[in-house]
Amino acid sequence: MQYAIGSGSLWGTPAGGSPLRFGALQDCQIDHSFDLKEIYGTGSYPIEFGRGKAKIEIKAKLAVISGPLFNAIYFGGSLAAGQILVAENELQTVPSSSAYTVTVANSAHFLGDQGVIYAATGLPLTQVASGSEATGKYSVAAGVYTFAAGDAGAQLAISYVYSATTGWTLAMANPRMGVAPKFSVVFSQSYNGLQATLQYYSCAAAKLSMPSKLDDWTISELDFVVGANAAGNVGQVSFSQ
DSSP: OOOOOSOOEEEEEETTSOOEEOTTEEEEEEEEEEEEEEEEOSSSSEEEEEEEEEEEEEEEEESOOOHHHHIIIIIOOEEEEEEEEEEEEEEEEOOSSSSOEEEOTTGGGEEEEEEEEETTTOOBOEEOOTTOOOTTEEEEETTEEEOOGGGTTOEEEEEEEEEEEEEEEEEOOOOOTTOOOOEEEEEEEEETTEEEEEEEEEEEEEEEEOOOBTTBOOOEEEEEEEEOOTTSOOEEEEEOO
8 A cells, every 4th residue: 555645855857957856845736637528418417528628737835945946947037146135124323413424234235225214213214315305304325325414313224225146136037928938847755665756748837926924934836737748748657556
């Protein structure tokens, strides 16, 4: 008797690329289905059946967030080294005397402002053009924030976007309709020395979701469909028993 327990293991291999593992796979649902065509006579139940179009759908949930995997399986875009980071509520204090400027910690790699609030109250300040600063209003250029004399000594929480050389960045283009990255997959489950393996030769992803929760992990989901390859083959399924 063969049984299976656990989420199993899943790999995807983009066309012309190397295998990539779906890290910390939480669950993987594989659905095989056919359209069933019935013929009816005078009775209430069909007198014959025939299969029409077939579909294989796979839904994989994984805990590891992987830029190379998401790009190869879903986006099919241009992946480059380096990432965009957000500094959220970096605490800074406006000088008590002129000039009333603050240089954020990552000013050398500053990309854009994401707002300033008063640390004590949470009330937001308003961004204005350089030279128009007033109490509650500020300007920013290249990571240097300029405030008015009315905010001298105020403690602020500044949020902004900056770049780093670590990680990955995916450039999302606007491809023509019909373009879909193709990949093959291998799914495996083992229990008590017995193994079940499913392999599909040509797949295309239809959906990527990354739901965040206040008090839980982000579990991403990739949904994809299976088709036949150039040789007319769909895949193979093997079992120990």
